[in-house]
Amino acid sequence: MGENKKIYIVDDDRNICEIISLYLEKEGFATLKISDGLTALDKIKEELPLLIILDLMLPGIDGMTLCKEVRKFTNVPIIMLTAKGDTFDKVLGLEIGADDYIVKPFDGKELVARVKAVLRRYEHEENDGDSVTYPDLSISLSEYKVRYKGENVDLTPKELELFYFLCTHPNKVFTRDQLLENVWGYEYMGDSRTVDVHIKRLREKIGDGPNWKLTTVWGVGYKFEVK
Numbered sequence: 349m350g351e352n353k354k355i356y357i358v359d360d361d362r363n364i365c366e367i368i369s370l371y372l373e374k375e376g377f378a379t380l381k382i383s384d385g386l387t388a389l390d391k392i393k394e395e396l397p398l399l400i401i402l403d404l405m406l407p408g409i410d411g412m413t414l415c416k417e418v419r420k421f422t423n424v425p426i427i428m429l430t431a432k433g434d435t436f437d438k439v440l441g442l443e444i445g446a447d448d449y450i451v452k453p454f455d456g457k458e459l460v461a462r463v464k465a466v467l468r469r470y471e472h473e474e475n476d477g478d479s480v481t482y483p484d485l486s487i488s489l490s491e492y493k494v495r496y497k498g499e500n501v502d503l504t505p506k507e508l509e510l511f512y513f514l515c516t517h518p519n520k521v522f523t524r525d526q527l528l529e530n531v532w533g534y535e536y537m538g539d540s541r542t543v544d545v546h547i548k549r550l551r552e553k554i555g556d557g558p559n560w561k562l563t564t565v566w567g568v569g570y571k572f573e574v575k
Contacts, residue, residue, distance in 0.1 A: 354378045358388040359403040371456040385409035399425040419445035421574040514572035523569040
């Protein structure tokens with residue numbers, strides 16, 4: 349899903365971030381520490397992480413709101429950090445899309461075990477990362493199927509591969525040459541205008557979603573824009 353294989357740790361407590369980061373990095377995970385909700389949302393839209401560890405109380409926007417916003421465009425795993433005994437927050441967090449929660453103060457080994465368990469579950473559900481979902485839209489690369497508003501969309505293999513590639517890199521701009529390299533391959537010798545033709549066909553067949561669309565960035569290329 350356009351993953352950069354990092355776990356995003358979203359918490360305004362630097363000590364908590366450092367502790368979590370140390371435990372995860374010992375297990376071979378790369379991490380990125382983010383201290384406020386708005387910055388986290390921008391970063392997640394720019395580059396999808398492997399998993400998000402998300403505190404409830406954050407400056408900018410709180411953890412619950414951030415979780416709901418993230419669920420509008422990706423099903424990347426989210427583990428909520430909750431205060432001890434705050435049952436309401438745990439239940440609500442799971443209802444709005446969190447995959448698991450862990451209570452602070454927590455044991456580092458338990459946190460790592462939860463992370464690994466959620467990732468195993470996610471990888472199984474996602475068929476090794478071959479699918480992506482947005483409101484009204486789902487794409488399965490392994491099945492070569494696209495569904496928009498509940499209906500199958502008839503795309504050619506290259507149309508689907510191009511659309512899938514853009515959807516797994518939300519809000520990232522790609523030049524035509526970059527798209528040719530990533531979708532058609534290094535050895536493709538055709539005209540870069542073939543990208544324009546495929547984008548035009550995708551727009552005709554799918555159009556714009558409730559919070560996403562294929563956008564032309566004039567003088568540069570294209571992006572899958574998520575609001």
